[in-house]
Amino acid sequence: MAALQTPWYDRTVEALQLNGKGERTQQAYARAVRLLIEFHGKEPDQISEDELKAYFLHRKNVTGWAPNTLRISYCGIKFFYQHVVKRDWHTLNILKAQSERRLPCVLTRQEIDRIFKKVTTFHNFAFLSTIYSCGLRLQEGLFLQIADIDARRKLIHVHRGKGAKDRYVPLPDATVKLLRRYWVTHRNPKLIFPALGRGHKLGPSSKTPMAIDSVQGAFRSAKFKAGISKRRVSVHTLRHSYATHLLEAGVNIRTIQRYLGHSQLETTMVYLHLTRKGQEDAYQIINGVMKGFGHGLH
Secondary structure, three states, X not given: OOOOOHHHHHHHHHHHHHOOOOHHHHHHHHHHHHHHHHHHOOOXXXXXXXXXXXXXXXXXXXXXXXXXXXXXXXXXXXXXXXXXXXXXXXXXXXXOOOOOOOOOOOOOHHHHHHHHHOOOOHHHHHHHHHHHHHOOOHHHHHOOEHHHEEOOOOEEEEOOOOOOOOEEEEOOHHHHHHHHHHHOOOOOOOEOOEOOOHHHOOOOOOOOEOOHHHHHHHHHHHHHHOOOOOOOOOOHHHHHHHHHHHHHOOOOHHHHHHHXXXXXXXXXXXXXXXXXXXXXXXXXXXXXXXXXXOOOOO
């Protein structure tokens, strides 16, 4: 948000906080406004409605932003101009991004095992294993604290997940053992995945978690070495795979919704499209129903 002058920044943050927006939403909206200001090179209150239209058309037709990226930009800039700059523009009321209905990619257990075997450092292996086995978002895993682990009840307390919602997720026995083994390597009094620093000497005293870029880079490298050629495979794919594997194992979809922290069941229902279990059962049933069909004429 460096491109926003301090008064604009302060007023924007205040409005977002009063509106109950979470920290990640604040960051996304701030970035949307910063990109607009950088594009036109002028103060936001000096940008005209026609210039705003030109910006969005450029992002859609020239830059080629995806619908989800456009949606975030629309929401951030609309909020800014309606609640901070106080503009009553018609353009702000007609902004709408095309709905994007792409199914997420998922990995099989065998593919995940192949990737994890190619992870070369213990801290990345421990982190990625925790993300998968507990169905966590990347940021949720990075900011896990020792106090969040309830080993006796076998639960992780996820604080302020997406939408600022808390939830509990099951903690597998194997993950408890792995986290204990990993903690012994750094003994940080608060963080489970602290930034280790050069030579891994900062672990015990670090106040910040591991860098997100290093984790993502480690995953990409391991995926490449494992020969995984599926498209759109990232750290977040582990969460999609977790949900799909639970569904295939017979876990109720409402329970999966709670573990993932989804507000709407519809969001979780996408995993029904990714599992073969129900499809295989349906194929057997259809085969039985249609047995002998088509043999009436010779």
